[in-house]
Amino acid sequence: MAYDICTSKRLNRVRYFLKGFSTGGQKSVFECFLTQGELREVIVGVSSIIDESTDRIHIFSLDGRSRSHTLGAAVPPKDPEFFYFG
Numbered sequence: 001m002a003y004d005i006c007t008s009k010r011l012n013r014v015r016y017f018l019k020g021f022s023t024g025g026q027k028s029v030f031e032c033f034l035t036q037g038e039l040r041e042v043i044v045g046v047s048s049i050i051d052e053s054t055d056r057i058h059i060f061s062l063d064g065r066s067r068s069h070t071l072g073a074a075v076p077p078k079d080p081e082f083f084y085f086g
Contacts, residue, residue, distance in 0.1 A: 001042075002029045004056045013049045018042070039063075 003019060005011040005028075021042055022030035034042065039059070044056055084085075
């Protein structure tokens with residue numbers, strides 16, 4: 001998920017909300033492994049925070065078999081040994 005939010009108040013709310021679903025990320029991009037139900041929850045939750053006339057949220061579905069490519073100081077994402085949902 002990537003986002004561009006126009007006001008700092010909404011930005012902080014979106015960032016805090018998405019951190020609850022992410023396994024990692026940098027600045028305005030979060031890596032999330034979601035079920036269909038969790039994806040719906042994220043869409044509803046984020047939709048209630050953003051201003052749809054100025055803010056942008058991009059949700060990208062990636063094929064888990066694809067390799068990621070990094071440049072510079074970027075560190076490739078790691079699949080943890082387990083996920084904790086609490």
